[in-house]
Amino acid sequence: KAGVTQTPRYLIKTRGQQVTLSCSPISGHRSVSWYQQTPGQGLQFLFEYFSETQRNKGNFPGRFSGRQFSNSRSEMNVSTLELGDSALYLCASSFGTGTSYEQYFGPGTRLTVT
């Protein structure tokens, strides 16, 4: 079974621009969560989607948004990029229901804002 995939793997953007990142979950997984990873802050929860609905969100500004498609693929968008948005963005997938709680990560997208 293929693992979680993310595209692109690397991105360089300029302040003020916007960016869209993509995540394809493990087949059969309907939940996708997004995290921002920085050296000082660890893994910060952005939001979680299940069956095209956002079920939960973390404490990030409205510039960070996401969506999920009917095939469970998810995208996150960051508008009006700031230097502080430079980070590794990880997505993770899980079944999101029932009693199987394991969450598996993708390789991440390294975003650099200049």
Next chain:
Amino acid sequence: GENVEQHPSTLSVQEGDSAVIKCTYSDSASNYFPWYKQELGKRPQLIIDIRSNVGEKKDQRIAVTLNKTAKHFSLHITETQPEDSAVYFCAASNASGTYKYIFGTGTRLKVLA
């Protein structure tokens, strides 16, 4: 709000010794506690997890213990090897409710040969 504290932030041990990493969570509704290992430049990998109805779980050299009353859980690695060197993250989740995973800030483990 929900919070997970993880200690220590760095840990150096001699090869063959044991390593212990501790986490404390704040949300009493948390019922699922996974541990992830992240090697440099790689994705976090799930290495072991425990649910709130279990006090201890072991998988070869790795074990996790949970004290629900104190809201503490710990990762124990015995007979450490150089390949155990990585950053380890704990997390707490209300996996059947909010589906929100809160992560600790990580422990950098160095196993000295």
